[in-house]
Amino acid sequence: MIVCPARFEPTFSPRPWGARSLSPLFPEKSNLADPIGEAWMTGNESRFVDGPFAGRTLGEVWPAMSAEWAGTDADRNAAFPLLVKFIFAEEKLSVQVHPNDSYAALHENGGRGKTEMWYILRAAPGAEVLAGLHPEVTRDSFRRMIENGTAENALVHVPLRAGDAVFVPAGTAHTIGAGLMLCEIQEQSDTTYRVYDYNRRDAQGRSRELHVEKALEVMRFGKQEGGKLQPARVEQDGVAKTFFIACNHFATERWEFARAARATTSPAHFELMIFIGGEGEIRWPVGAAAAPAASSGISPVTAAAISSANAAKSQSVRYSPAQAWILPAALGAYEIAASSPTSLLRTWVPANLSEAANYLAAQGVAESDRSRLIYSER
Numbered sequence: 001m002i003v004c005p006a007r008f009e010p011t012f013s014p015r016p017w018g019a020r021s022l023s024p025l026f027p028e029k030s031n032l033a034d035p036i037g038e039a040w041m042t043g044n045e046s047r048f049v050d051g052p053f054a055g056r057t058l059g060e061v062w063p064a065m066s067a068e069w070a071g072t073d074a075d076r077n078a079a080f081p082l083l084v085k086f087i088f089a090e091e092k093l094s095v096q097v098h099p100n101d102s103y104a105a106l107h108e109n110g111g112r113g114k115t116e117m118w119y120i121l122r123a124a125p126g127a128e129v130l131a132g133l134h135p136e137v138t139r140d141s142f143r144r145m146i147e148n149g150t151a152e153n154a155l156v157h158v159p160l161r162a163g164d165a166v167f168v169p170a171g172t173a174h175t176i177g178a179g180l181m182l183c184e185i186q187e188q189s190d191t192t193y194r195v196y197d198y199n200r201r202d203a204q205g206r207s208r209e210l211h212v213e214k215a216l217e218v219m220r221f222g223k224q225e226g227g228k229l230q231p232a233r234v235e236q237d238g239v240a241k242t243f244f245i246a247c248n249h250f251a252t253e254r255w256e257f258a259r260a261a262r263a264t265t266s267p268a269h270f271e272l273m274i275f276i277g278g279e280g281e282i283r284w285p286v287g288a289a290a291a292p293a294a295s296s297g298i299s300p301v302t303a304a305a306i307s308s309a310n311a312a313k314s315q316s317v318r319y320s321p322a323q324a325w326i327l328p329a330a331l332g333a334y335e336i337a338a339s340s341p342t343s344l345l346r347t348w349v350p351a352n353l354s355e356a357a358n359y360l361a362a363q364g365v366a367e368s369d370r371s372r373l374i375y376s377e378r
Contacts, residue, residue: 001068003328005273005282005317006051008058010086010324013038016200017178019088025121025181025322041084041324042272044188050317071269071329073351079112081349082250084274084324085184086121093176094197094208095130095151099218100170100377104191107214115249115377116186117229118166119345121276124179130155131166131174132224139216142173146212151196158228165229165244165252169377171220183274185347187249193218225375232360232369237262243365246356247375252347261336268355271327271348273319278342281316282325284334 012022012029015037022029022036029036040046044059053061062070062080070076098114105111118129130152133142137154145151155173158166160180168174173195176182193215197208231242239261242254254276255261265271273282319325319336327334336342350356353374360370 001066002052003068003330004051004284004315005325005327005331005334006053007049007317008041008046008324008326009049010039010041010322011043011045012036013040017089017091017093019090022086022088025086035090037088039086039088039322041086041274042080042082042188042326044079067267068330069270069326069328071267073268073349074270074329079188081188082272082347083184083186083188084272084347085186086322087118087176087180087182087184089176089178089180089182091178092198094194095155095173095175096192096194097173097215097219098168098170098189098191098193099214101187103218104189108191111191112187112189113170114187114189114191115169115247116184117168117245117250117252118176119183119185119244119252119254120160120162120164120166120180121183122181123161123164126159127161127179128157128159128177129166129174129180130177131158131168131172131226131228132156133173133219133221135222135224137221139219139221142219142221143212143216146195149196149199156224156227160228165231166227167229167245167375168226169247169375171218172224172226173215173219174226183276183345185250185252185345225378230372232365232373234364236364241363243360243363243369243373245375246350246353246360246373248353248377249349250347251350251356251359252345254343254345255336256341256343257336257338258341259338261338261342262333264333265327265329265331267329268351269348270329271346273325273327273336274345274347275319275321275323275325276343276345277321278338278340278344279318279320280336280338280340280342281318282327282334282336283314283316284331286313286315
């Protein structure tokens with residue numbers, strides 16, 4: 001099985017609150033006739049641009065993907081675990097909530113819940129999200145607010161600027177405000193319970209469906225667990241790493257560097273790299289070829305020299321902003337060589353929270369920070 005970094009082709013979704021220009025991430029998509037709200041980078045319909053799966057969709061490939069690609073811990077009986085999106089919010093999104101996995105499995109035909117995080121790429125002055133309910137809000141009082149159109153008043157306002165990140169565990173009432181461009185990393189799910197949509201209507205004059213009763217069943221009242229993150233930053237070998245959150249569904253960090261970043265994949269899981277800025281190359285070594293058999297007539301010394309030469313070779317692919325790449329579990333050592341200052345988001349799925357904690361410790365994150373960065377779903 002050939003293992004190499006592979007890029008996904010995004011799919012774009014119209015939304016009534018979206019933007020008519022997706023620049024600078026997608027400068028070719030300007031002066032759009034209809035507003036685009038989301039660019040899905042790893043949805044089931046996202047196609048591989050290159051590599052051995054070129055032209056095929058992620059949803060088609062994932063169930064049969066080998067352990068060399070998916071990782072030894074991967075569950076290929078379920079959908080690909082991570083959905084990465086870019087979101088372009090020119091107007092406010094609806095007030096909504098997502099269920100957890102248990103509720104979705106029971107009430108959404110065996111579906112998956114949705115825990116997510118947002119990384120802010122661009123924020124207009126005064127931009128904010130609303131995430132979590134005020135502690136005094138009860139189910140009954142929130143229902144009344146929905147009915148009289150004041151649901152926003154129940155939520156906590158979170159002012160934001162570029163580089164901030166927000167964690168939204170399942171059950172957290174939320175909405176994304178106007179004037180934000182962000183990267184969303186979440187469970188592979190589109191299960192959303194809307195409770196208020198500002199009485200907006202689509203081009204056919206129809207209002208979007210609301211799901212008030214289900215929303216009230218899954219919504220977290222009282223103490224809230226999401227909100228703006230307080231990351232930990234570590235500098236290693238010219239790379240500034242900012243660690244945002246680690247939960248059962250994903251662990252996410254930002255890398256910033258001007259020259260090169262080097263790492264090694266784990267055989268247990270794949271990695272996703274979402275490039276935010278900069279250009280350069282992803283490089284990885286060509287695996288050492290097996291020594292030719294003695295019957296080939298090549299001496300053992302020559303065979304060893306061939307293997308050594310192959311091991312020293314490397315392959316590379318070019319990266320640029322607004323690209324999402326999968327790095328196979330068996331890729332091994334790799335280097336991201338920047339031709340211009342680069343920033344990216346790296347995300348992966350831990351087998352458990354202990355693995356995530358051990359990884360953070362190995363990266364030099366202090367114990368006091370690790371306790372803050374690891375989220376255990378309750």
